[in-house]
Amino acid sequence: MKNLKLKAARAAMDLSQQELADAVHVSRQTVNAMEKGDYNPSIRLCLSICKVLGKTLDELFWEE
Amino acid sequence: MDARMWGFLTGIFLTAVVVAVSSYVRRRKRAKSGEIWDDSFDERQQAARGKAFEAAFFTLLFYLLVNAAVIKIAGIWAQPGVDGVMGIFISIGVFGIICIRSDAFMTLREKPKTYLLLFGLVVLIQTMASVDSLHTFTTDGLLNWNLLSPVCGVLFLILMASLLLKMRRDRLTDGDDI
Numbered sequence: 001m002k003n004l005k006l007k008a009a010r011a012a013m014d015l016s017q018q019e020l021a022d023a024v025h026v027s028r029q030t031v032n033a034m035e036k037g038d039y040n041p042s043i044r045l046c047l048s049i050c051k052v053l054g055k056t057l058d059e060l061f062w063e064e
Numbered sequence: 065m066d067a068r069m070w071g072f073l074t075g076i077f078l079t080a081v082v083v084a085v086s087s088y089v090r091r092r093k094r095a096k097s098g099e100i101w102d103d104s105f106d107e108r109q110q111a112a113r114g115k116a117f118e119a120a121f122f123t124l125l126f127y128l129l130v131n132a133a134v135i136k137i138a139g140i141w142a143q144p145g146v147d148g149v150m151g152i153f154i155s156i157g158v159f160g161i162i163c164i165r166s167d168a169f170m171t172l173r174e175k176p177k178t179y180l181l182l183f184g185l186v187v188l189i190q191t192m193a194s195v196d197s198l199h200t201f202t203t204d205g206l207l208n209w210n211l212l213s214p215v216c217g218v219l220f221l222i223l224m225a226s227l228l229l230k231m232r233r234d235r236l237t238d239g240d241d242i
Contacts, residue, residue, distance in 0.1 A: 009157075024171065025106065027172050033108060033167075041108075044107075045107060
């Protein structure tokens with residue numbers, strides 16, 4: 001399932017996939033795969049992304 | 065030791081020297097500029113590489129099984145060692161293609177163009193080596209070591225084509241997401 005919340009949060013901060021990837025030390029393709037729902041990140045990576053985007057885990061990764 | 069073995073050892077030695085010198089120069093350059101260089105794979109890439117290693121391992125096992133069956137049924141078809149190296153080439157090819165397809169071939173900071181250049185160089189060198197030994201791919205009816213140059217060239221040509229296709233597909237599908 002696509003993670004549209006992650007994509008929206010990234011876009012809201014005006015970050016490209018590459019910029020977010022650089023901030024959390026992963027490849028751009030990994031960010032792309034997470035947004036497409038092709039890859040489930042580890043909790044450590046989720047936390048790094050939350051810190052960079054200023055969101056909580058629930059806001060970005062909890063599925064309703 | 066014959067001329068072929070000297071050439072083989074010289075090639076390995078020169079490659080080691082080139083790699084050592086280039087990595088030393090790069091490290092010094094980065095240290096001077098204070099640049100932080102990440103030569104690691106991220107967690108998705110590590111998982112993808114694990115799957116690629118698994119596929120390559122089972123490919124090699126399958127190849128060895130088939131090779132043993134062929135030798136048992138039809139007899140020896142290559143000089144000692146040649147069939148083994150062919151199996152290694154095939155499994156390296158499987159590993160490389162899976163890694164390239166899953167964006168796990170290069171570390172975080174490496175650029176595809178560097179690898180395209182490197183692969184192109186290997187293809188060129190192996191093509192030159194193959195032309196040199198053309199028409200002498202068999203000895204006493206068995207495939208010999210000369211055959212490994214064109215096989216290696218084809219392997220890197222396939223890896224190069226996979227990388228180019230992947231780069232093209234990324235441009236087409238990810239263009240609006242970047």
